[in-house]
Amino acid sequence: MPQPGETISLEQDTPELANTYERAGIVQFHHGKFLIGPLAVKAGEHVLDIGAGTGRLAEFVASLVGSQGRVIGIDPLESRIEIARLRQSKTLTFETGRAEDLSRFRDGQFDAVYLNSVFHWIEEKDRTLREVHRVLKPGGRLGLNIQDPSKPHQSRVLLRTAIAQVGLGDRHRESNPVLGATHEQLKDLFTTAGFVDYRSDLRSLIDVHADADSLLKWSESSAFGNFLDGFSKSEREQIRKAFTGLVETKRAPEGLRLERYLRFAFARKTPSNVVQIATRESLT
Numbered sequence: 001m002p003q004p005g006e007t008i009s010l011e012q013d014t015p016e017l018a019n020t021y022e023r024a025g026i027v028q029f030h031h032g033k034f035l036i037g038p039l040a041v042k043a044g045e046h047v048l049d050i051g052a053g054t055g056r057l058a059e060f061v062a063s064l065v066g067s068q069g070r071v072i073g074i075d076p077l078e079s080r081i082e083i084a085r086l087r088q089s090k091t092l093t094f095e096t097g098r099a100e101d102l103s104r105f106r107d108g109q110f111d112a113v114y115l116n117s118v119f120h121w122i123e124e125k126d127r128t129l130r131e132v133h134r135v136l137k138p139g140g141r142l143g144l145n146i147q148d149p150s151k152p153h154q155s156r157v158l159l160r161t162a163i164a165q166v167g168l169g170d171r172h173r174e175s176n177p178v179l180g181a182t183h184e185q186l187k188d189l190f191t192t193a194g195f196v197d198y199r200s201d202l203r204s205l206i207d208v209h210a211d212a213d214s215l216l217k218w219s220e221s222s223a224f225g226n227f228l229d230g231f232s233k234s235e236r237e238q239i240r241k242a243f244t245g246l247v248e249t250k251r252a253p254e255g256l257r258l259e260r261y262l263r264f265a266f267a268r269k270t271p272s273n274v275v276q277i278a279t280r281e282s283l284t
């Protein structure tokens with residue numbers, strides 16, 4: 001049996017989880033707008049949304065590029081793409097596909113590429129960034145957000161405590177240190193892939209959930225079947241009870257109020273005029 005948090009599977013998603021995500025993923029939509037703002041998407045541009053999920057953010061971006069622009073969303077999960085396709089239009093399309101293989105797209109096809117709450121799920125981060133670099137136009141922009149292992153979400157810390165409380169702490173491998181990335185790790189990845197003007201900042205976000213069950217449903221659907229993976233049904237039930245007790249200490253008049261932290265990172269592909277100058281210099 002795999003240890004909890006050991007592997008990421010794309011095989012465990014279900015139509016039910018996808019439907020739940022379509023409702024609960026409003027959380028990701030809200031912070032996704034913080035990603036799109038600095039990307040400064042303009043009318044007429046071509047944009048790629050990698051890991052588009054059920055497509056809500058891509059639909060928003062399609063409203064920015066207008067009738068002359070184009071947005072393509074890809075995601076490996078068929079059930080999520082099925083929901084996303086309900087949003088499809090002349091300028092907005094969705095396809096199944098993984099971040100690591102963008103071979104269906106031409107070199108320099110996109111003005112901007114983004115990954116909203118996706119990059120920590122991707123195991124081959126270096127390969128993905130090389131592909132993104134290839135499909136961007138010279139000067140094209142990349143934006144992504146990711147958990148930072150040095151600052152786990154409050155709900156994750158409480159979950160870890162709940163798992164320890166029920167005596168399963170030794171079986172729990174915290175996935176964040178493996179899956180998230182710090183400023184320096186991202187800088188290294190971006191630079192190695194050929195990006196310039198890298199910058200990142202850690203943002204603190206407040207989520208309000210009605211109760212522990214809706215918070216757990218959001219986590220489960222966001223993790224497409226990888227949440228508390230490796231624990232048995234009865235172990236999950238014990239964890240759920242302990243977690244409910246802990247998370248209720250965060251109750252405010254508006255609901256359960258929890259802080260979440262995301263690192264937002266941006267960079268550009270070198271503009272063509274800079275390449276020309278470098279080439280000229282290297283000839284002298």
Ligand SMILES: C[S@@+](CC[C@H](N)C(=O)[O-])C[C@H]1O[C@@H](n2cnc3c(N)ncnc32)[C@H](O)[C@@H]1O
Pocket residue numbers: 025028029032050051052053054055056057074075076077080097098099100115116117118121122123222223224
């Ligand atoms: C939390 S959801 C975010 C969905 C969407 N970006 C949003 O803002 O609502 C994470 C998404 O990452 C996708 N994902 C996981 N591994 C991926 C990969 N290797 N390539 C592309 N997408 C991936 C999942 O299928 C899932 O839809």
